[in-house]
Amino acid sequence: MFQPRCRRALPPLLALGALLLAGCGDEAVPAELQVAGGDAARGRLAIAAHGCGACHVIPGIEGAVAWVGPPLMEWARRSYVGGRLPNAPENLVAFLQNPQAVSPGSAMPALPLQQSEAVDIAAYLYTLGQAPAVPPGQPLAPGEAGTLPEPRLRPRLDRPAQ
Secondary structure (H helix, E strand, O other), rough: OOOHHHHHHHHHHHHHHHHHHHHHHHHOOOHOOOOOOOHHHHHHHHHHHOOOHHOOOOOOOOOOOOOOOOOOOHHHOOOOOOOOOOOOOOHHHHHHHHHHOOOOOOOEEEEEOHHHHHHHHHHHHHOOOOOOOOOOOOOOOOOOOOOOEEEEEEEEOOOOOO
């Protein structure tokens, strides 16, 4: 049976495209936030297996829509881990393994995480850092978009300015 040339070339081209896209994920994580030895794909599985979505909103994790703990979207853009330590891979791994040692009184439970699981979870969380467009009405952070000290709201784009 005759197959057009483009059909025979399609599977290798798809494989090449998948390889190129797979390599893009590492570049999205800033060098200082790349977790040595961490595997984001395994981290995603560990997050689901340990039920982290029972307390957190976590993009990319099915069913992780709870608001008991802080939402973990855009984790790589955060300044602190547990409200106490600078956001760095080694601090996040330490917090995941023993939250009370980093932030006494934290509501984060001590999970039975192996070191490798904590490293993989950290690697996944640091992939969550690309800022999507901020929805209209979202409060601005202090010092963002001007010098006014009082809190402000992002302008709504669905209504004309008043």
